[in-house]
Amino acid sequence: TTAAVDKPIAVAGYVKKPQNLTDVLMNARKIMDTCAACDISGAGRCNGKGPCGETVPGMGGKRLSFVRNIEAFEEVSLNMRTVHNITQPKTEINLLGVKLSMPILTGITGGLTYNMGAANKLAFDGEMMTEEKYARGIIQGAANSGTIGWAADGIGDPLETYKRRMNVVQEFKGRAVAQIKPRTQKEIFERIDIVQQAGAPFFAIDVDSAGRAARALPGKTVEPKDLKKLKEIVNYAKIPFIAKGIMTVDEALMCAEAGCGAIIVSNHGGRVLSSTPATMHVLPSIVKAVRDRGYKMPILMDGGVRDGGDVLKALAYGAQAVLVGRPMIRASLGGGVEGVEMLFKRYHTELVSSMVLTGVADVNNVDPSILIQEV
Numbered sequence: 001t002t003a004a005v006d007k008p009i010a011v012a013g014y015v016k017k018p019q020n021l022t023d024v025l026m027n028a029r030k031i032m033d034t035c036a037a038c039d040i041s042g043a044g045r046c047n048g049k050g051p052c053g054e055t056v057p058g059m060g061g062k063r064l065s066f067v068r069n070i071e072a073f074e075e076v077s078l079n080m081r082t083v084h085n086i087t088q089p090k091t092e093i094n095l096l097g098v099k100l101s102m103p104i105l106t107g108i109t110g111g112l113t114y115n116m117g118a119a120n121k122l123a124f125d126g127e128m129m130t131e132e133k134y135a136r137g138i139i140q141g142a143a144n145s146g147t148i149g150w151a152a153d154g155i156g157d158p159l160e161t162y163k164r165r166m167n168v169v170q171e172f173k174g175r176a177v178a179q180i181k182p183r184t185q186k187e188i189f190e191r192i193d194i195v196q197q198a199g200a201p202f203f204a205i206d207v208d209s210a211g212r213a214a215r216a217l218p219g220k221t222v223e224p225k226d227l228k229k230l231k232e233i234v235n236y237a238k239i240p241f242i243a244k245g246i247m248t249v250d251e252a253l254m255c256a257e258a259g260c261g262a263i264i265v266s267n268h269g270g271r272v273l274s275s276t277p278a279t280m281h282v283l284p285s286i287v288k289a290v291r292d293r294g295y296k297m298p299i300l301m302d303g304g305v306r307d308g309g310d311v312l313k314a315l316a317y318g319a320q321a322v323l324v325g326r327p328m329i330r331a332s333l334g335g336g337v338e339g340v341e342m343l344f345k346r347y348h349t350e351l352v353s354s355m356v357l358t359g360v361a362d363v364n365n366v367d368p369s370i371l372i373q374e375v
């Protein structure tokens with residue numbers, strides 16, 4: 001979390017009561033050093049081609065993974081179909097026993113004060129921007145929108161910092177979930193206890209953070225998890241364990257075999273390995289392999305989901321729900337709880353209109369034929 005400082009840095013020119021997403025992004029642009037919050041009018045679609053050039057935080061080296069995620073959504077089009085009687089499509093889902101108003105969750109993003117250069121600064125509301133304040137924007141904003149927000153775990157975070165974030169999770173009991181880094185098994189179990197006490201209905205481990213072992217500080221180790229370790233985690237936890245960062249069919253099947261509650265197909269938004277396939281490119285084969293073997297485990301995805309149309313495309317490829325990373329970061333930093341609510345509302349409205357315009361009645365039953373591959 002942000003250390004207390006004598007003199008917080010004041011920022012000039014905020015829109016104090018942001019009325020819309022443009023205001024929110026204007027504010028986000030002011031508080032962040034490392035992201036230009038570009039494409040203000042388009043509500044910040046963040047494709048790595050804006051004024052940041054190659055500096056979108058943590059795009060990773062050659063930034064290919066990040067850009068491919070975005071481009072993969074552009075390669076497929078939605079097949080427009082409007083001769084039907086669907087006027088009020090259903091967007092609710094049940095994810096691991098939790099009812100969500102839409103198949104969209106916040107991304108799992110931590111360290112926003114240091115990753116985005118917002119540390120020690122006063123936010124638009126005059127309060128100091130801290131990790132807890134950021135987490136509140138995400139979690140309360142999602143809960144108010146009828147969906148779920150994530151609290152993150154930073155590799156360097158002491159247990160105390162993690163516990164403070166879990167206080168926010170506890171406050172929104174049942175409507176907030178938590179992530180744990182792929183630490184040693186003992187440290188993971190310690191954190192699972194805290195997450196369960198906070199009342200989270202499930203938790204995730206970003207197994208793709210294992211490569212950060214090389215950069216870990218002494219005593220702050222992360223490690224890859226093999227099938228045996230995945231099973232140990234499943235057995236220890238009383239709530240479902242979601243493996244995040246799955247990009248191959250065989251690992252998806254190992255997660256299913258281990259008893260994972262769900263997986264998140266993700267390349268960490270391109271932050272961990274700079275040249276991976278796009279998540280949308282690997283999603284269909286993973287879905288097919290898992291379903292062909294009869295596993296019902298939900299399959300989520302993230303990376304480059306920038307509007308409601310993208311959400312529908314991911315569902316057509318077989319995802320049950322998506323997570324939205326960078327756009328949510330800006331919404332929370334620039335507009336707090338209300339900023340995140342506004343962004344969820346935008347995604348929901350776009351999803352509903354995309355469903356009407358493609359003849360989809362229910363997000364739980366999206367036919368792949370609504371997609372046309374661009375050639």
Ligand SMILES: Cc1cc2nc3c(=O)[nH]c(=O)nc-3n(C[C@H](O)[C@H](O)[C@H](O)COP(=O)(O)O)c2cc1C
Binds near residue numbers: 069179326
């Ligand atoms: C600043 C930042 C911090 C992140 N921190 C975490 C984290 O602590 N744990 C995690 O599992 N993923 C983390 N991620 C990755 C996101 O959860 C997610 O996979 C990715 O951002 C999704 O892509 P999108 O930003 O294009 O929507 C982070 C991403 C960003 C941009």
